Amino acid sequence: MEDKQEFNDTEVILHQYSLHARYVENFGKVKKVYSDKGIFALKVISPQKGMDFFRNIQFLYQRGYNRIVPIYPATDGRYAVLHGGHLYYLMPWLLNEDTGERDERHMQLFRELARMHTLSMKERPVKKEEREEHYEETIKQWKEQREFIEEFAGESEKKWYMSPFQLLLCMYYTDITQALNYAEKKLEEWFKKTKEDEKVRTVITHGKLSMQHFIYDDRGYGHFINFEDSKTVPPHFDLLPFLVRSARTYPTRCDDCVSWLYNYLKYFPLKDEEMLLFQSYLAYPGSSIQTVRNYFEKKGGKSELYYVSQLQRQYWLLKNTEYMVMKIEEIEQQKKAAAGQEQSQS
Structure with a gap:
């Protein structure tokens, strides 16, 4: 009251x-x-x-x-x-009393998101210089991150007695650099494919996509709420945060996450270049590297145990998103092979 x-x-x-x-x-x-x-x-x-x-x-x-x-x-x-x-x-005031299965609710959310993106889709002009600048800036940042993580791991390995955090980072180092390699490769493929393009697709994004912001009326229809952060940007601005948040858990193989994404793609297919950029951003291990930087800078007076726990969680996120990335890669390769076969037969 x-x-x-x-x-x-x-x-x-x-x-x-x-x-x-x-x-x-x-x-x-x-x-x-x-x-x-x-x-x-x-x-x-x-x-x-x-x-x-x-x-x-x-x-x-x-x-x-x-x-x-x-x-x-x-x-x-x-x-x-x-x-x-x-x-x-x-x-x-909607009661939101839907009792459907978790997966069914997610499927409906992604179907509605695809429909919203389809109806709001517009192409906006983009200068070649603008695209190149975005690519160069991103590559520069990622290169700096790579150099930092390589130097930190190298210095840690020189020590007679590594701290628990340094030991853990050295154990995870190969997985982090492999994720970096994949993200950079996909970003490069995206740039090669789009550097001559003069348009980019934008949609109205929700901005805070979550199951809490998708509620049901008394007829069982889902509705979006909390549109205050909506923007006109490419569609991955809605997809990536939702999938990454779903992967912030204990180690798991989230096949459901991949199914939700492909339910969305059934109604609003991403272009090849949009998929490349999406794969690059999904794979990028930014939060793991940021945790190492936070430890290195020792801001906030946190304990060793705190940083070890944080790195462990970011590694779980890395492996969970890696599973999604590899499943998506497999599906996309199968689609390309099937399309190539169809072309050769015709």
């Missing part, structure tokens, strides 16, 4: 929707409003985020995409109300 001042503020906002609050529950940035006309969700966001958010939502509505929890306009037609330096917008 809100305190009296908060309740009064909520009443002022709801008045612009011709609603009267009877009871309000606080859930962080969302208020559950029991009103004279039903139950609603009132969400607060910063005005800085609001501009892109409402523009992207409106664009998707216009394209006929309706699997976003609807935003109700105020009585003056605006999609948000400015109050106390914050923007507020109103939605229905």
Whole structure:
């Protein structure tokens, strides 16, 4: 329950929707409003985020995409109300009582994501110099990371008595450098394939894709919520964070993760060059290298045990994503072989 001042503020906002609050529950940035006309969700966001958010939502509505929890306009037609330096917008409160299997829910999320990306897809011009600059900058950063990890491992091996962290890093070193090699190879293939291209595909991305942001209505249809971080960028900006987050666990072979991705690709296929870039970024062992750098710089006064634990977790992430990368590589090679066979027969 809100305190009296908060309740009064909520009443002022709801008045612009011709609603009267009877009871309000606080859930962080969302208020559950029991009103004279039903139950609603009132969400607060910063005005800085609001501009892109409402523009992207409106664009998707216009394209006929309706699997976003609807935003109700105020009585003056605006999609948000400015109050106390914050923007507020109103939605229905969905119960989210779907009891479907975990894999089924993920499959539906990726199918809906593909549909949203399809409806919002646009090609934007990109200068050759811009693409080359991105490639050169990325390669430079990765080279610096490689040199750092090689030097750290080399210095560690010279010691008579390595620290537990140094010993662990030397055990993991080969896997980290193999992931680097693969990521660099795919990035180079991407650049060779696209350096003459003058366009790039962009979509409206969700920006914070997760199962918590995909909820169900009383008819069993899934809807996206929390679009405040939506952007117009290439599709991997949604795919990569979700898959990497799914791999942040104990060592596991996430065949489900690969199935979710290919369910998405069934409805919104990535071009060859987009897949190369996706594979490169997925394979890159950035978080393992960052953990070693944090240990080297010893910021924050953390213990040896803390850093060992962190490196162990990042190594599990590396191996889990490596499994996904290898499965994707295998599937893509099979597709190319099948396409080549078809061509030779025709």
